[in-house]
Amino acid sequence: MSLRLGDIAPNFQANTSLGPIDFHEYLGSGWGVLFSHPADFTPVCTTELGRTASLAEEFAKRNVKVLALSVDSAESHNKWIADINETQHVNVGFPIVADEDKSIANAYDMIHPNASETFTVRSLFIIGPDKKVKLFITYPASTGRNFVEVLRVIDSLQLTANYSVATPADWKEGEDVIVVPAIKTEDAIAKFPKGVKVIKPYLRYTPQPNKD
Numbered sequence: 023m024s025l026r027l028g029d030i031a032p033n034f035q036a037n038t039s040l041g042p043i044d045f046h047e048y049l050g051s052g053w054g055v056l057f058s059h060p061a062d063f064t065p066v067c068t069t070e071l072g073r074t075a076s077l078a079e080e081f082a083k084r085n086v087k088v089l090a091l092s093v094d095s096a097e098s099h100n101k102w103i104a105d106i107n108e109t110q111h112v113n114v115g116f117p118i119v120a121d122e123d124k125s126i127a128n129a130y131d132m133i134h135p136n137a138s139e140t141f142t143v144r145s146l147f148i149i150g151p152d153k154k155v156k157l158f159i160t161y162p163a164s165t166g167r168n169f170v171e172v173l174r175v176i177d178s179l180q181l182t183a184n185y186s187v188a189t190p191a192d193w194k195e196g197e198d199v200i201v202v203p204a205i206k207t208e209d210a211i212a213k214f215p216k217g218v219k220v221i222k223p224y225l226r227y228t229p230q231p232n233k234d
């Protein structure tokens with residue numbers, strides 16, 4: 023059965039481009055992004071891993087550790103990393119997991135046989151400090167991911183984990199957020215001192231609570 027939101031992200035021990043890791047230990051008490059790519063030495067993946075490396079400070083600022091994964095070997099990953107660094111002008115500093123026996127890909131349902139029997143699709147899992155799966159997105163091999171969107175959803179997940187708010191369509195850090203339906207309007211007014219704008223009894227906005 024495939025993983026669902028709220029499930030514990032399966033732990034694993036694996037070899038990576040940076041040596042052996044225990045996944046949960048590697049994440050520690052912070053957030054994690056685990057993402058699969060179809061294969062080493064492929065063009066879209068080269069740009070994705072380069073983009074991830076270029077966003078290292080953004081992930082660190084959010085206390086997020088990233089790991090990539092494919093069914094290639096650690097030796098292959100390390101050869102490919104040299105190409106990524108050269109062509110994308112970055113320094114890949116995060117581990118790429120070697121999942122040659124596909125055990126991790128299977129645990130995370132990253133192989134979709136109707137897309138490919140052999141390779142992992144582009145799955146991306148965001149894992150919270152409690153090691154639970156908070157979000158997953160799956161793209162086909164032919165479409166590279168939007169890493170600005172990945173950062174945006176991390177911002178939303180981290181905000182909504184700490185405040186009784188939800189984020190509206192296309193929300194970005196700093197914009198107004200929605201008061202969750204479970205809170206009565208009179209309680210919301212007390213809870214959100216920056217103000218509550220009531221559009222409908224079920225549609226109420228407040229300024230982002232953790233912003234000055």
Ligand code: BEZ
Pocket residue numbers: 060061064065066067068163164
């Ligand atoms: C790529 O990463 O470039 C790729 C992989 C498989 C199919 C198409 C593109």
